[in-house]
Amino acid sequence: MPASPASSRHSIRALPHANNRLQLSEPPRHADPLAERLHRKQRLAASYRLFAELGFEVGVAGHFTARDPIEPDHYWINPLGVPFSQIRVSDLLRVNGEGQVVEGQGLLNTSALELHYDLQKARPEVVGIAHLHGFHGRVWSAFGRPFEPLTAEASGFLDDQVVFDRHALRDANGALEQDRAIASAAFVERFAANNLLIWQNHGLWTTGETVESAAWRFIQADDSARAHLLAYGAGQPLLPRLEEADRAPKARREFFAWLNFLPLWDRIVQQQPDLLD
Template identity: 80%
Template sequence: MTIQENDARRHSILALPHADNRLLTAQVPTHDNLQAERLHRKQRLAAAYRLFAELGFEVGVAGHFTARDPIETEHFWINPLGVPFSQIRVSDLLRVDGEGQVVEGEGLLNTSALDLHYELQRARPDVVGIAHVHGFHGRVWSSFGRLFEPITAESSAFIDDQVVFQRNALRTASGALEQDRAIVTRAFVERFAQYNLLVWQNHGLWTTGATVESAAWRFIQADDSARAHLLAYAAGQPLVPEIDPTDRPSKERREFFGWLNFLPLWDRIRLQQPDLLD
């Protein structure tokens, strides 16, 4: 299914195939034209940053959300260092190559995690969006070094799709904390493997997606799940239902619903803050 953009239409969901008040598809649409796909990804990336600002996911200059470029597929788009998430526009985004060099755009580059994004993107050709921003609840939950449990419908979406990364477990032969960046990066990528949520112990959450939209929605859903867990366990001992592992939607269907859940957020932010498209 090919995307047919129509931003004059208030509700993007109406551009999807439908009849008798029902959707007729569970497939994420794409563009035939790669230039159009590049613009699409950049627009959704800028919109996601605006949404993250509203949700309080910004802490100083920390955090990064990248989108694989559809033309130069080893490149990615990222936010410029020091530009508030609430002010990021499409024209502000930087395109970075595999050497960590800016090849398009003007602004300062946040180099703190370029290798993590690049190596994860290189290892997983299915991934388009990689999000790691500093949501409060996700950071607090990460201190437990635990996975989410299916105590809510939202957190149950991560069953069998999440993993914990213990940076402090990486030690040299002498027992000292491993400082070699290449070793840490390789361990991170190997640990993330086929999952879409990584809980970096004592640091925060990472999410991936086959689209910018699904990666962004997963991060929002993950921080919400962290909040629910913190509240539930502060109040007592929540009941954890048994989940039939065979009763899970396919990976493609989960991607579609992640993408779909981002649509109303996209509609709202682009109408309220149209300058993000500049």
């Protein structure tokens, strides 16, 4: 479905403001569910283009989904094997709760069907779920440790992150649990209400109440992983002493995660307008 110019343009400069100050405290939503669906699909396609630029694509690994606003138990995802740098709105697949493609043409990545669907089902506020194979996030995950407040960006994950060790899941005989439903349930339970999950020896997962906030969090998380690797590789970094006032409320973090995505959106649609096709 072709994008209309009006629905595809949404920059910080166009947001409500007065006296050069932003007059908005939460991301806006479209009253028309069809307009909201198109909005989410456009941001999803744009995110894949950005992830390609940032080097988050490794073969056919990685997936980023957006909950459908009309059928909330469905989600949109990229077709398997199409390069992130070539993803368009019209390429996206809509998948139902049974893991069947109900809209779109292309191969479906079945490696994470339960994880995305079960996480959506458990957390109705979540719209975007991102898991890409960014290099720095994969390396940091090998430590099985959460981020520390080394930088302002890493501080954004304070009280909002968990570590998940898939290899700790064992059956009654002590063997690695192979049942995907059991593993998915453990994954969702561990994720809880957090927006960052560090899957030990695998990589990063982020969530958001918008596609934009989930995408930005993933970019921010991989950047934080890189900062941690560099800092600890150089020596023993100093950690700030944080006060309670330094811990921003989750609603505020959600808004600014969304807001930080907007300049990236403006740039990528100007440089690669074909993503809106």
